[in-house]
Amino acid sequence: MFKDLFNDILKDLGITGYKRPPNLKCPNCYSVMKRISIKILGNYGNNYLELDFCQECESLWFDRGELVKALEIDLKEISKYFPSKTKQSVKGSGKRICPICQKQLTLVNYSKDSNIWVDICSNGCGIFLDSGELELIKLYSLNPLQFSSQTQQEKQPLMSAVSTTSSEEPSTKQDSDTQYQFLNDIKNLAQRIQKVKDQVVYKVKQIEDAIKSKNILELKKLMNKQIFAEELNELGLINQEIRNMYQKYGNQKQIEDLQTHIQNIIKFIDIRSNSLKDRIAVEIEFQQEKEKEISSFELT
Ligand SMILES: [Zn+2]
Ligand SMILES: [Zn+2]
Structure with missing residues (x-):
């Protein structure tokens, strides 16, 4: 049991124990992905972000923790680095496999209410985005409400928790x-x-x-x-x-x-x-x- 706890902590720290192969296979089209490095001007000085890009289907793989860094990139820059024709999130068809540990990826709604469907490895290896989804996630992070699928009614608990005057309907702004x-x-x-x-x-x-x-x-x-x-x-x-x-x-x-x-x-x-x-x-x-x-x- 103690060992399980320890493994959980390691996993939480991003140490999964799975060795990362030098060339990842795209979970969508099985092409060999290209490892690319992007310079980002982050809050803590210059930073390099490494990720894997599939030239065939324009999808992206982020090792654990890389996506958070990627979201620091300007929207304009994202569209420049990863131009995409797709402007909608698609639920990938078929079984997709984690390129690191080979476990089947789990399809999840990013941040629960974004309606952007992403594939994550439940072993904690990383996250897989189809073409255009990084841009969508960036847009979502800038304005979550625009993407929310919930109705105003369902959102009530959150809003009543944050507004001081519960009788008054808070404005959308x-x-x-x-x-x-x-x-x-x-x-x-x-x-x-x-x-x-x-x-x-x-x-x-x-x-x-x-x-x-x-x-x-x-x-x-x-x-x-x-x-x-x-x-x-x-x-x-x-x-x-x-x-x-x-x-x-x-x-x-x-x-x-x-x-x-x-x-x-x-x-x-x-x-x-x-x-x-x-x-x-x-x-x-x-x-x-x-x-x-x-x-x-x-x-x-
Ligand atoms: Zn691909
Ligand atoms: Zn994995």
Whole structure:
């Protein structure tokens, strides 16, 4: 059971355990996809986005986490990079297979109410978009209401949760402004969480390297500090923001999801930092034993 939990956390951190083949096969037309790299001017300086493009059917594959980055690209740029004749989301026909783990992809309505049908790998490998769907998702992220399939009636719970005067019917303008603000807040927090995740994964790798290379000086430094202090601090601040979100928007699924993410990262940090410290301690002890042996040898 513990192993399952651990795998879930790894999956949540985007480490699925499946090896990515160098050339992916298009889940739609089985052609070999082309790996392309795009420069994006993100919030945190220049960034490169890598994704897989099928030249035959103009579809795209995003590894986990890549789509969020892709949505930072301007709409104009998206249309320039990925021109598409299709202006409608199509539900792909037939069985589509994940190009990484070979599991059948699951068809889902992006963000639940967009009516944009995308294929995702339930093992967490990534997401597959048919031609034109990236543009549609970008449009949706800019103006979710325009795409919503729900009737005003069904939307009532969300709106009554966010409006202070429940007797008054909020105007459509206010509706979309609040909705926009809400999604923007969610997006910002999700990006901050993603940054913490990236940093945790990076640190774990660095420490693993220090252990492997027996860098005792570095290991001793690590032993005496709380390795993930910064990250835990940032997660605490994000948690505070989340509490504010609940106050502002009421109980929303998206806010809960963010909270679950944070809890998973904290669990991961907890498990990982303990096991890393154990291994560091063993390494330092081993080194000290060796030094003792050498000095006693020199004395005699
Ligand atoms: Zn294709
Ligand atoms: Zn997969």
